[in-house]
Amino acid sequence: MTAAAQTLSHVDDANRPAMVDVGAKAVTRRTAQAQARVRFPPEVAAQLHRAGHVTAKGAVLTVANIAGVMGAKATAQLIPLCHPLALDRCHIDITMQGDDALIACSVSCQGRTGVEMEALTGASVAALTIYDMCKALSHDIVIAEIRLLAKTGGKRDVDHSAGTST
Numbered sequence: 001m002t003a004a005a006q007t008l009s010h011v012d013d014a015n016r017p018a019m020v021d022v023g024a025k026a027v028t029r030r031t032a033q034a035q036a037r038v039r040f041p042p043e044v045a046a047q048l049h050r051a052g053h054v055t056a057k058g059a060v061l062t063v064a065n066i067a068g069v070m071g072a073k074a075t076a077q078l079i080p081l082c083h084p085l086a087l088d089r090c091h092i093d094i095t096m097q098g099d100d101a102l103i104a105c106s107v108s109c110q111g112r113t114g115v116e117m118e119a120l121t122g123a124s125v126a127a128l129t130i131y132d133m134c135k136a137l138s139h140d141i142v143i144a145e146i147r148l149l150a151k152t153g154g155k156r157d158v159d160h161s162a163g164t165s166t
């Protein structure tokens with residue numbers, strides 16, 4: 001087995017995909033924050049702003065917010081080796097910054113495994129929903145910079161917003 005394979009948690013001794021056994025891990029408070037950015041062409045951003053962020057499909061940011069929460073809750077059905085988690089909290093915040101929509105997803109639970117995939121999935125699904133609701137205006141919309149900002153409660157905490165990991 002290669003050194004890289006030894007460090008992968010979702011691979012068994014025979015190099016097959018495997019769900020990690022978290023049964024012996026302590027239950028701790030787990031949190032994660034992720035973000036995604038949706039870049040609109042300037043004319044599309046201006047049109048959305050003038051329309052109060054409503055298209056023929058409905059209130060874009062409101063529907064994306066709900067979709068992001070639903071996505072975070074459905075992570076285990078979407079990502080094959082993720083554990084199903086009972087989330088205590090999922091908060092989606094979508095703000096317009098210039099021609100971009102910035103999506104922040106914060107998730108928490110009491111559990112044996114982290115919630116970073118739930119935060120990343122929530123931000124991603126919200127971004128995909130914005131694209132879907134606005135694609136009639138342009139196919140030049142770009143989903144970019146889906147990334148983990150921070151996580152706490154596991155083997156190590158991560159804070160990319162401050163440039164540190166512990």
